[in-house]
Amino acid sequence: MAEKVRRIKLKKVLGLAFGISIIVGSTIGAGILRTPGAIAALLPDKFLILSCWLLTGLYILLCASSYAELTTMMPKAGGAFNYIKRAFGNYAGFTTGWFDFILNIGAPSFFCIVLGEYTALFFPALKGYDKAVGIAYLTVFTLLNLPGIRSGxxxxxxxSVLKVVLLLILVIGCFIAKPQHQVLSAPQVLVLNGALIIAFFKAMQLILTTYDGWMAVSFFAEEDESPGKNIPRSYFIGALTIIGLYLLINAAVLYVMPVSTIAQSPLAASAAAAIAFGSWGSMLINVMSVFIIISILNAYMMIPPRILFGLSRAGFFVKQAAQTNEGGTPYISLLVCYALTIIFIMFNTYEQLFALAAVMLTVVTAFSFASLLQLRRKKPELHRPYKAWGYPYVTILALSVTLVLFIGFSISDTRSFIIVAALFLLSYPLYRLVTRKVTE
Incomplete structure (x- = not known):
């Protein structure tokens, strides 16, 4: 029976609708409801705030073009480390693959805790049992995804559809409502200095975290029934949907509230909903938050196991984690992720992982863009169903922006940079140890 399980492959049953939904579902989380307040505290002008969101969105579009070529060229489970491994060798693939896993594995624990908090709002008797309720959500979604890819x-x-509909209701409500301030007020004169530049990078770091997930379809490329056609469309339709929603949400919040008020609101979207919908605003935000987090939790129950599956198949983790069941789920990898997530929930260890995510993401994406340049030069014969628009200029620009973001994030968040640097130094001895153990 064990031998039969090892021969089962991932199932090619996914299409364009899933590609768009996994990008939207894994990207749009509770952060968009909370982040506007933190951004307003950093940037004092609404046009500067919207420009920051737009610029980050345009950067994501540049990234999507290059990623679409890489993903369709090598439609394999696990995402970026496959391309990096092919371009720069096993060690680079090992390091970036585990970085990718680390930046994704902390997310489900955070979402489960938040779901536990929101559930207590609806059922006050559960207050104080946030972690237990979070583990219950985790168990339910693990069981949902365990039988096969179709249910998940x-x-x-x-x-994902429900999430978008609810967010559009919030946007429409805000624009219909009477604003708390004069909309056409005189623009504030800003002085460009070092403090404002650092604040802009900090804002972009926060915004980039809310965009994290735009490359989610790459983890499922091996399960797409027509990756050459569906994946590029998924990238661009998904990215444009997210960019449009983020700009609309921020514009709606800025329409009903002045920047100074938003900056003092930890839950700016909730405050905006209260203005738009009155006593129903709080209920709307709570319901919206639950659906948003359920959607993103389901996505992140599917993503880390596929990274671990890919790492295992490449010899970068125990070979048993590369097994799949009859439904096409890498079930051992899923159970490993389930166990890790419970540990993160119990000990709150997800918080630092969440802080590391933006810095690690720039490392992985920088290597990904570099791998596209390297593979075009080194492997021109590889089949490329889609070629990056504006190559090599757009890819070089995306790589350059990513490196600038990495430098900016490292300056604004030195703790995360030090941890990432330490992990990088440890990665080579770990690589030698893991690959030796796996091959024994």
Whole structure:
């Protein structure tokens, strides 16, 4: 029976609808409801705030073009480390693959805790049992995804659509409502200095975290029934949907509230909903938050196991984690992620992982863009169903922006940079140890 399980492959049953829903579902989280307040505290002008969101969105579009070529060229489970491994060798693939896993594995624990908090709002008797309720959510979604890819993909499509609809209701309500301030006020004169530049990078770091997930379709490329056609469309439709929603949400919040008020609101979207919908605003935000987090939790129950599956198949983790069941789920990898997430929930260790995510993401994406340049030069014969628009200029620009972001994030968040640097120094001895153990 064990031998039969090892021969089972990931199932090619996914299409364009799933590709768009996994990008939207894994990207749009509770952060967009909370982040506007933190951004307003850093940037004092609404046009500067919207420009920061737009510039980060345009950067994501540049990234998507290059990623679309890489993903369609090598439609393999696990995402970026496959391209990096092919371009720069096993050690680079090992390091970036584990970085990618680390920046993704902390997310489900955070979402489960937040779901526990929101559940207590609806059922006050559960107050104080946030972690237990979070583990219950984790268990439910693990069981949902365990039988096969179809159940998880259907849940993703449904919850992603509901999420978008609820967010559009919030946007429409805000624009219909009477604003608390004069909309056409005189623009504030800003002085460009070092403090404002650092604040802009900090804002971009926060915003980039809310965009994290735009490359989610790459983790499922091996399960797409027509990756050459579906994946580029998924990248661009998904990215444009997210950019449009983020700009609309921020514009709506800025329409009903002045920047100074937003800066003092930890839950700016909730405050905006209270203005737009009165006593129903709080209930709307709570319901919206639950659906948003359920959608993103389901996505992140699917992503880390596929990274671990890919790492295992490449010899960078124990070979048993590369097994799949009859439904096409890498079930051992899923159970490993389930166990890790419970540990993170119990000990709150996800908080530092969340802080590391933006810095690690720039490392992984920088190597990904470099791998595209390297593979075009080194492997021109590889089949490329889609070629990056504006190559090599757009790819070089995306790589350059990513490096600038890495430098900016390292200056504004030195703790995360030091941890990433330490992990990088440890990665080579770990690589030698893991690859030796796996091959024994």
């Amino acid at each position: 993909s259907n849940a993703q499509k449904i919850t």
